[in-house]
Amino acid sequence: MEILVCFRVVPDASMASEENWLSGQGVCLGGYLRRVLDTYDECALETALRLRDSLAESETDVSLSAVTIETLDKDAKIYEQLFALGFESVTRIDCGCDLSFSPIEKARVLSEFVNNRTPTDLILAGMRGGLGGSGLLPSALAEYLDLPHFPAACSVQMLTTGELELQSASGSYISSGKLPLPLVVSMGNAPGSLMRIPTIKQKLSVRGKCATELKISAAEQPRSMHMTRPQRSRQCAFIEGGAEQLSSEILNLLKGEHY
Amino acid sequence: MKSIYFTFDYVPFLRREAVKRVRGIISRQRADISIFPGTHTGQELAARLAVRLGIPVVSGVYEIELAGDDCVRLKSSVCAGELLSTEIISPPCLICLDHNVEAEELGIDFETADISKTTASDDFSSSSLGDARGLEDAELIIAAGRGVGSRPGFERLLRLSDSIGAAVGATRPVVMNGWASMGIQIGVSGAAVAPRSMLVLGASGSEAFTAGISEKTTVIAVDKRKDAPIFRRADYGIVSDCLDILTSLEKKTEET
Secondary structure (H helix, E strand, O other): OEEEEEOOEEEOHHHOOHHHOEEOOEEOOOOOOOEEEOHHHHHHHHHHHHHHHHHHHOOOOOEEEEEEEOOOOOOHHHHHHHHHHOOOEEEEEEOOOOOOOOHHHHHHHHHHHHHOOOOOOEEEEEOOOOOOOOOOHHHHHHHHHOOOEEEEEEEEEEOOOOOEEEEEEEOOEEEEEEEOOOEEEEEOOOOOOOOOOOOHHHHHHOOOOOOEEEEOOOOOOOOOOEEEOOOOOOOOEEOOOOHHHHHHHHHHHHOOOOO | OOEEEEEOOOOOOOOOHHHHHHHHHHHHHOOOEEEEOOOHHHHHHHHHHHHHHOOOEEEEEEEEEEOOOOOEEEEEEEHHHOEEEEEEEOOOEEEEEOOOOOHHHOOOOOEEEEOHHHHOOOOEEEEEOHHHHHHHHOOEEEEEOHHHOOHHHHHHHHHHHHHHOOEEEEOHHHHHOOOOOHHHEEOOOOEOEOOOEEEEEOOOOOHHHHOOEOOOOEEEEEEOOOOOHHHHOOOEEEEOOHHHHHHHHHHHHHHO
16 A cells, blocks of 8 residues: 655744744745644654554555655755654655745646656645645645545544545534545644654664655746734733732633733 | 635535536636635635636635726735735636635625535534534633643643633644644634633644634733743733643632
């Protein structure tokens, strides 16, 4: 069974200060911010690992691959981590331009990659599709590949019938059902789905292993987006004091008594 | 300029006939602007049609206004609501609304096309995520971020909330760590809440989380870092380890 995960490594936006966000007209989340896996993509990667583990019991061969679109080679440590966890191949597609806000073109580039490799049974992706994520990428990829797409998955399990048992959470609904492969699944809020950490032995066994670089040209689609920061700031009154005094103040505030 | 807003009931998995049907409606009615709700199904229809029709698609849209005879100015939220974008594009185009926005709020005239019969699928069963509904109606909420440190830390918060009659919410990292159920997640991909008061313990305050909190809610935040973004969204702030505050709150509520 061939499983491919589409992922993005992004600057850790939760560490960004107000001034980190914009420069002139563009997003400027600087290179000094820690780079992390997009949280939904992390779910997709861990889901692929769990499927491999569960299928190992039934002696089904599973091949895991991962692909990302990134012009610069700056996330070698994360790629190495994927190798250590058992991904057989990690491909970095350099399309020569920034497609952060072009999800449809990004999907086309990914579909070109998928069409030129071994037939893939399952494609997993995070439902956001990276930092500039619009949620459109997985559906667009499925459309280019002429495949069905299951969105916002929170649980994915392989059945002995060869079908996938899927569960999704959307708004205030939780839904479940079965679908045959091949399929594109985008991962949503899956509980307990942080990606596992490789052991030192696993890390040492793949030390220095690099992602395969592949060039696929993309049609740059310039969008004249004027960006601003939403003005939602409040005047925060900081309360100081000992723990006992602070807890009294909190309880009073929760009761609606003003500080 | 002709605009059509496509409506449908909730479906977990879109039937592919729906895309064909919507394409037919757009073509027959010569729609300049095709608008979809900001749901997973709306996003899927918009994305698939953008590929089939080769026309631009913009998601997260919360305002549309005419800009001259043949252009529209679109305002949308991007990067999980961290930024707002304004851009001018020429129809035909596809628009997917922000998840918090109803078409009536857009400020343009449109026709409505109900495609529920085409999207509905019998293959999946759906039920309500009960916890989230309780959260959405709560008057008081205590929300946990990664700072609670562990599942036992989160369970202490559950007991505290029980003793003061508050509902419990959580940020996405808390759910992803498996400390809380996803039914109580607050934010862009969880519940939108509007309690009178809300205590946020140990959450740095990403936009994806704070976007789920009403502007009218009084927010009291506790976090170790004084420069944490949560303090820009809070009315009252306490710079402290949230577990110390939790311990103190436990003692206080036991006394009373």
